[in-house]
Amino acid sequence: MKALVLTGPGRAEVQDVPEPAAEPGQVVVDVHRAGICGTDVEFLTGEMAYLHTGDAAYPMRIGHEWMGTVSAVGAGVDPSWIGQRVTGDTMLGCGACRRCARGRQHVCAHRLELGIRGGKAGALAEKVATTVGSLHRMPSAVDDAAGAMVEPGGNAFRAVQGAGLGSGDRCLVIGPGTIGLLSAMFARAAGAEVHLLAADERSAAFARSLGFDDVWTVERMPQLPWDAVIEASNAPHLPATAVELVEPGGRVVFIGLAGTPSLIDTRDLAVKDVTAVGVLSASPGLAGTIDAYADGVVDPRPLIAATVALDELPSILAGSRPEGAGPGPKIQVAL
Known part of the structure; x- marks a missing residue:
């Protein structure tokens, strides 16, 4: 073969x-x-x-x-x-x-x-x-x-689970690649208000074409309280940015992997009482992703x-x- x-x-x-x-x-x-x-x-x-x-x-x-x-x-x-x-x-x-x-x-x-x-x-x-x-x-x-x-969707499914999102929550997804966009879709399906932070206007435009109105670049991003931040980029400085942006008592999900170490000040996690969640794989999210696709909740x-x-x-x-x-x-x- x-x-x-x-x-x-x-x-x-x-x-x-x-x-x-x-x-x-x-x-x-x-x-x-x-x-x-x-x-x-x-x-x-x-x-x-x-x-x-x-x-x-x-x-x-x-x-x-x-x-x-x-x-x-x-x-x-x-x-x-x-x-x-x-x-x-x-x-x-x-x-x-x-x-x-x-x-x-x-x-x-x-x-x-x-x-x-x-x-x-x-x-x-x-x-x-x-x-x-x-x-x-x-x-x-x-x-x-x-x-x-289904495999990339399972990762995104788990990221949204880790963010604990529900109706009325405001979520910021950093990095609108495949996993980030799928995370945004699952977060939207959970009833959250979804915003995305893109590296450039080209990727921002594609995210908007999927029905996400609140897509920002760094220069344009509004100062809003983020109940959860899903960090799905491969930039080593953005995990720290996610911790900086999330509301006290909120949740940060780390699903993106940079090619070099990402540094986070754990004092910021502790002082803000932030819950940090790491997601390695799609495994526990595969069944839920298949159901969401079959039901048309996420395409x-x-x-x-x-x-x-x-x-x-x-x-x-x-x-x-x-x-x-x-x-x-x-x-x-x-x-």
Whole structure:
């Protein structure tokens, strides 16, 4: 089968590789749609931290935003899974440790991360193998494009949960990329008054096109009390800004990751009695995201700028924009 392989920093190519087999407890999925994200780009550039900690190494096969149809099952797996449209959790815990036993497999010290950590081959390929316990069925109301947006949506879903938002709350989302925009959508669905802080007018204009009227750049942002701030950028100075802006007694959610350390004065957290929440993964939010998509509460598809073929990915990961691409932040691959 064909799969995207990163062979070293700055080197990506589509290769013919062996098809995966369904081992005991596993399934093989024919991938229909997959997305690329900033983590994938960091693996290509060599900046991703796992490459420096030994948790990942070249050659590697990336891709962790995906959906498809189960085509084979391994020993011990109910054969009724065959033919089911599914997506799957990226975080594959060991299943035996204390964290896994408590439902926190996404922070298992021994976890594999599909397309990211521990050599687990990803879904930018015609087929992917994963554990049956990681699967989530896709209702017919969620099409392929939205299905491949469940993973980023799960992160945003959890960010809004962490912010504790409800009707009448005012929320500021810093960084209107894919996760920031999805967070804004889920916050709006929760009844909050949503504002976004953008780096430039171009990204601000796209956020406004999604129905968000209160989108600001730093120069124009009003001084308002923010009950919660969701920090979804990759700028190292903005986490401290989030703590500075949030109301005393409010909540700050950190879901963006900068390439260098972000410094926060914990005295500001304590003196303002602020609750700080970190979000690592989509895992606990996948089911809720699928339900929201199926019910039409959140529609992630306007974020998709273009859908391309697998052979186009090497140049796109290197920074080229597909011809005719829209203004959204997300590129998907149809397989």
